Amino acid sequence: MQEHTKSSTLENAIALQKYGVGQPVRRKEDDTLVRGKGRYTDDFNLPGQAYAVVVRSTRAHGIIRGIGIDAAKAMPGVLGVWTGRDLDAAGYGPFTCGLPLKSRDGSPLLQTNRQPLATDKVRFVGDPVAFVVAETLAQARDAAEAVELDIEPLPAVTDPEDAAKPGAPQLYEHIPGNVALDYHYGDMEKVNAAFANAAHVTRMDIENTRVAVVSMEPRVGLASYDKKTERYTLQVPTQGVAGNRANLAKNLKVPNEKVRILTANVGGSFGMKNINYPEYMCILYAAKELGKPVKWLDERSTAFLSDSHGRAQKIHAELALDAEGHFLAAKLSGYGNLGAYITGVAPGPLSLNTGKNFSSVYRTPLMAVDIKVVLTNTTLMGAYRGAGRPEANYYMERLIDRAADEMGINRLTLRKRNFIKQNQMPFAASSGVTYDSGDFQAVFNKALEISDHENFAKRKKESRKAGKLRGIAVGSYLEVTAPPSPELGKIVFDADGTVQLITGTLDYGQGHATPFAQVLSEQLGVPFESVKLVQGDSDIVHTGNGTGGSRSITATGQAIVGAAKLVIEKGKRAAAHMLEASEADIEFEGGSFTIAGTDRSIDIMELAKRLHDGKTPEGVPDSLDVDHTSEPVASAFPNGCHVAEVEIDPETGVVQIVRYSAVNDFGTVINPLLVAGQLHGGVVQGIGQALMEHFRYDESGQPITGSLMDYALPRAEDVPNMTVGDHPVPATTNPLGSKGCGEAGCAGSLSTVVNAVLDALSDHGIKQIDMPLTPERVWRAIQDAKGKAA
Numbered sequence: 001m002q003e004h005t006k007s008s009t010l011e012n013a014i015a016l017q018k019y020g021v022g023q024p025v026r027r028k029e030d031d032t033l034v035r036g037k038g039r040y041t042d043d044f045n046l047p048g049q050a051y052a053v054v055v056r057s058t059r060a061h062g063i064i065r066g067i068g069i070d071a072a073k074a075m076p077g078v079l080g081v082w083t084g085r086d087l088d089a090a091g092y093g094p095f096t097c098g099l100p101l102k103s104r105d106g107s108p109l110l111q112t113n114r115q116p117l118a119t120d121k122v123r124f125v126g127d128p129v130a131f132v133v134a135e136t137l138a139q140a141r142d143a144a145e146a147v148e149l150d151i152e153p154l155p156a157v158t159d160p161e162d163a164a165k166p167g168a169p170q171l172y173e174h175i176p177g178n179v180a181l182d183y184h185y186g187d188m189e190k191v192n193a194a195f196a197n198a199a200h201v202t203r204m205d206i207e208n209t210r211v212a213v214v215s216m217e218p219r220v221g222l223a224s225y226d227k228k229t230e231r232y233t234l235q236v237p238t239q240g241v242a243g244n245r246a247n248l249a250k251n252l253k254v255p256n257e258k259v260r261i262l263t264a265n266v267g268g269s270f271g272m273k274n275i276n277y278p279e280y281m282c283i284l285y286a287a288k289e290l291g292k293p294v295k296w297l298d299e300r301s302t303a304f305l306s307d308s309h310g311r312a313q314k315i316h317a318e319l320a321l322d323a324e325g326h327f328l329a330a331k332l333s334g335y336g337n338l339g340a341y342i343t344g345v346a347p348g349p350l351s352l353n354t355g356k357n358f359s360s361v362y363r364t365p366l367m368a369v370d371i372k373v374v375l376t377n378t379t380l381m382g383a384y385r386g387a388g389r390p391e392a393n394y395y396m397e398r399l400i401d402r403a404a405d406e407m408g409i410n411r412l413t414l415r416k417r418n419f420i421k422q423n424q425m426p427f428a429a430s431s432g433v434t435y436d437s438g439d440f441q442a443v444f445n446k447a448l449e450i451s452d453h454e455n456f457a458k459r460k461k462e463s464r465k466a467g468k469l470r471g472i473a474v475g476s477y478l479e480v481t482a483p484p485s486p487e488l489g490k491i492v493f494d495a496d497g498t499v500q501l502i503t504g505t506l507d508y509g510q511g512h513a514t515p516f517a518q519v520l521s522e523q524l525g526v527p528f529e530s531v532k533l534v535q536g537d538s539d540i541v542h543t544g545n546g547t548g549g550s551r552s553i554t555a556t557g558q559a560i561v562g563a564a565k566l567v568i569e570k571g572k573r574a575a576a577h578m579l580e581a582s583e584a585d586i587e588f589e590g591g592s593f594t595i596a597g598t599d600r601s602i603d604i605m606e607l608a609k610r611l612h613d614g615k616t617p618e619g620v621p622d623s624l625d626v627d628h629t630s631e632p633v634a635s636a637f638p639n640g641c642h643v644a645e646v647e648i649d650p651e652t653g654v655v656q657i658v659r660y661s662a663v664n665d666f667g668t669v670i671n672p673l674l675v676a677g678q679l680h681g682g683v684v685q686g687i688g689q690a691l692m693e694h695f696r697y698d699e700s701g702q703p704i705t706g707s708l709m710d711y712a713l714p715r716a717e718d719v720p721n722m723t724v725g726d727h728p729v730p731a732t733t734n735p736l737g738s739k740g741c742g743e744a745g746c747a748g749s750l751s752t753v754v755n756a757v758l759d760a761l762s763d764h765g766i767k768q769i770d771m772p773l774t775p776e777r778v779w780r781a782i783q784d785a786k787g788k789a790a
Helices: 002-019 030-034 084-089 137-146 188-196 241-252 278-290 300-306 352-358 389-407 411-418 440-450 453-465 513-524 552-579 604-613 672-691 744-764 775-789
Strands: 050-056 062-068 078-083 128-134 148-153 179-185 200-211 220-226 231-235 259-262 294-297 310-321 327-339 366-375 469-478 488-493 499-502 531-534 586-589 592-595 601-603 626-629 639-649 654-665 722-726
Touching: 002 513, 050 137, 050 278, 050 300, 062 128, 078 084, 078 137, 078 278, 084 278, 128 137, 128 278, 179 352, 188 310, 188 327, 188 366, 200 389, 200 672, 220 278, 231 241, 231 278, 241 259, 241 278, 278 294, 310 389, 327 352, 327 389, 352 366, 352 389, 389 411, 389 469, 389 744, 411 440, 411 469, 440 453, 440 469, 440 639, 440 654, 440 722, 453 469, 453 639, 469 744, 488 552, 488 604, 499 513, 513 531, 513 552, 552 586, 552 592, 552 601, 552 604, 552 626, 592 604, 601 604, 639 744, 654 672, 654 744, 654 775, 672 722, 672 744, 744 775
Parallel strands: 050 294, 231 259, 327 366, 499 531, 654 722
Antiparallel strands: 050 128, 062 148, 078 128, 179 366, 200 310, 220 231, 220 294, 310 327, 469 639, 488 499, 488 626, 586 592, 592 601, 639 654
16 A cells, blocks of 8 residues: 555656646647537437527517417427417516616616516517427428517617617616616715816716627527426526526526526637526427427527627716826716616626726725616627626726826826835725735736837837837726635545536636646645536536636635545545544645554545445545535636737728737636636637627617628737736635636726727827727728818
8 A cells, every 4th residue: 555655646746747736737628629529509409309499579669569370380390389478377487687786776776577578568679579399490490480570669779878868768667767777886975075176187988889799609408398307407508507597497486406407518608698598488488388308599690689798888987186196086977788678697797897896906095986777779788708897997097098198197107106006905995895915016017028118119110101000008907806606616536536526617618627627636636637527417516606707716716625625534534444543643645645654645546446445434434525615705806917009000990909918917827828818818809899899779779780791700810919927916815816817808908909099099189989999980080180180
C-alpha cells in the first residue's frame, strides 16, 4: 500500500502542475464539439413523436375577433389544432416576473400575467395565438398556414418614451400609461443640492439600442407525458435545469417532482434561454392530450420575433463635478423598453442592475436613478449578456469623456482623479453595494502600457497622411455580479473510478467541465481526467440557480470547496478504519490520507474503491459521496480597463478597429485560456452592438430587421487581434477569490469603441452619435459637420 501511495502522491503533484488552478488547460469538451459530435436538443427524438408549429400574429396590436381552425384540423396528418381558449381551460398559471421590484410610491411591479397563447389581444408581431400538431413537420407547417386569423387592428407604439405619453395606445387596462415600474433609487434632495452647487454639470441623451440574441442554436423543445406517473418531461436548451423546473412546475400548477427537465449541449444563450416560453407549455399540453411526444423547433426568422431581446433604453445622463473635476453626484433618468410582456427578470436589467453598476470604479458620493420601465408593442425583453452592467458602464464612460472635453481636462487625468483607491477597500459605493477588493489605478496604468497609448499621436499622424481619421478611447468598467444565491455541490465516487461532480449551474458554451475539474482536483487530489460534470438533469440536479450574472465559478466554486471539505471529513473516518488508526491521527494532503508522523497512507481513489467493494462497520462511511448545498455566495466585482483604437474612412464612413487592448481583474483565475475566450467573445458582442447591431421596428410595429439579411452581426474581419493583460486582486467574498468574467468583455468594449469613434470624429467637431455607428450614420455625421462648417 505504501509503494502504491508514494507513486500516487507523486503523480498527483505532477498532475496539479498540469491541471491545477491557474493552468491554461484545454476544454474537455472541445474534441466533441469541434468535431460535430455534440448532442443538441434537436438531435434528440422519441418513438412516435409528432411535430408542432406555432401560429403567430402578423399584427403588432389588435383585438382577436376569431381564429378559424376547421380547415387546418381537416388537413392530412393533423393531430390537433389548439387556441388560447383550450389552454385557458387547462388552468395553467401565468408567466410572471419574480423580482421584488417596487415603484417609487412603494407599489409592486405590475405584472402582465402572460398566458401561453393570446386570447383577447395580440400585442406584438410574433405573438403566438394558436398551434398545430401533425404527424410530420411538413404537414404541421401546411396546416398552420391554413389557420385563419381575424384580428381587428389597433394603433401600435414601439418607443418607450412615446408609450408613456398621455393618449398613447394602451397595452393593458390595468397598467395605466403602459408604465409597469416607475423605478427610483437615491436621495434626490441631496443629489439635487450637489448639482446646484457644482462648478460644472455634463448632460447627455443616450440611446442604448435594442439587440437580438441570435444564438447559434435556436430554441427547441421535445415534450412527453407519462400518464401512469402523471409526469411531464421536457428536453430543452436552458441555463439551468433546477430553477427552470421550478418555474415550469409553477406554470403547470403541479409539484416540482412531476416535472423533469433535460438539457444536453446548448449552443449559446446569453440570458435568452433562461426563461420558460409559451411554446414549451403548448407542446407539454399537446403531449398530454395526444398521449405521444411532441417536438417543436424554432427557425431563425421566428427566433428574431419570439426570443427575448436585450438592452433598449433611452437615457438622460448627468454628472456634477467641482472646479477640479472631482465627481460630486450622478443621475440617470429615462425609459426602459420591456416589450409586450413581462417574464423572467426583464425589468431588472432595465432598472435595478443599471443603477447598481452606474458608479463603476469612481468615487461618486451621490447618485440617483429614475427609470420608467414601459410596455410597448414589441418583442419581450430579457437578460442579455451583462444584463444592465454594460449599459451602466457605457453611460458613465460616455459622461466622463464629455465632461473632460467640456472642462478642458485631459480624459485620463479626470479618471485618475476619481478612481476609488485600493487603500479605501472595502468601499461603500453610492449605488448601495460595497466593493470588497480592487486596484483600479493599477489596472488602468497597465492598460495604458500594453496599448502603447503614449505613441498614439504618431499613429494618428500616419493615419491622417493616408486620408483616415484615427481615434482612441480608454474606459474602465466594474460589474456587480449576480445576487447572492445557494448552489449545489454534489460529489459521487463511482465504482468505475470516475468522480461525478453535480452542480446547478449549466454550461451553454463557457466550458465548465474543465475549470470545475481543476478546482475539484486541487481540493481532493482526484485525477483531472476522472471528473465527470453533471448539470443537465433536474432529477439529479435538485438545487441550483443556473448560469447567469457571471456567477458560475464563484457559486459552484464555493460549493465544490464546501463539498470537498465534507468528503475529507468522511474520508478521515473511513481511512482511520482502513489503516487501523485513530481518526484524530489522520491527515489529508495531496489526495492521500496519512497517519500523522508515519508513511502509512491511502490514496483517496483507492479508499473510494475499497468502500465500494466491501462492507463497513457501523460508524464508518460506506462511501465518500456527499450532497452539499452551499450558503449564498456574495456578489463579486470584476473590473478592468479597455483601450480601443479606430480608423475611419471619411469618404465611406467605414469604421475599422485597428488596435484593442484590455487589462482585467477577475480575481483568482482558474483557467486563463478559458478566461481569454470569454473575454474575446464579450468584446466581440460589444463591437457588434457599437457598430452594426440594431433591432428596429417601423411605426406600425412591424420588424424591419428580422433576418440575417437585415440584422448585421460582427464577423472575423471586423475584429482585431486583442492584447490582453491581467492584474488580479483576489475577491474576499468567496473561498477561491474568483470574480467572474463572462460578461466583462461587453462591459468594457461598448463604451471604448463608441468613444474611440467619437474621438476620431472630433476632428470635425462631432460630439454625439448613438449606436450603432454604421458607415451610413458616420458618413452622414461627417457630411453634416462639413455642411455646418461651410
